[in-house]
Amino acid sequence: MMDESGDLQGIQEVADMLGITARTLRFYEDKGLIEPSRIGTTRVYRRREIARMQLILRGKRLGFSLTDIAEFLDLYDADPQHLEQMRALAERVRQRITELEQQRDTLDQTLADLAKLEGEALARVHAHEPEGRRVAG
Template sequence: MATEGPTIAAAERLLTVTELAGELGVTPRAIRFYEDKGLIDPARVGATRVYTPRERARMLLILRGKRLGFSLAEIKEFLDLYAVDPRHLEQKRALLAGVRKRVGELEDMRVSLERTLDELRAIAVQVEGEIAGEG
């Protein structure tokens, strides 16, 4: 009889740092860096670090947070709030505040980039005109 979705064994499978790195498209060194910063806490089997589905999920959140421009301190705050609030309301509030702050920062950057692009385009037009006038 066929089953749908991953089996319990697959969902609970422990990963080595190399396997996790391969799945996530990062280096083992990056994973160890996040461990050193206290963002993940792999279990140990002897001297080997093993990563649970929980640690894999945390790594996905860390990588997403970094991709969206959040600092490691902000990401750690979000992850820590998740652990202490079973309803995740504080985490959601903190995330919403962080997202709004980041959107504001990106909007400011966009305005600055548009000004810079406008100035560079004006310089290009001016220099093209000077070149054409001397040609």
């Protein structure tokens, strides 16, 4: 459902375009992050709402919370130059990078611990197995 200027699209068209479900769009509407217009009882989406959804989905992919995303969207609406949004975004991205680096360090240590444990377990198995039954490892 598009108007003559191409501005209005139905919920399923937008969902298909963004690779999400109509239910996902309704979820973000319920959270107040998007506000589709209505023609009767039918939701219709303008370019602004589609752009907001793209920002929301990108934020989710990058691991931001809905609260963070809502703040970015509020700044986006309040500042036509988007300078405050960019400052806040840069700060929050730096925090997210730090969080992910800490998680990576923890994962690296866990992987090293598991590899060591595996090696010790296999060494013990090999030490007590008869020659003909040894399993490569």
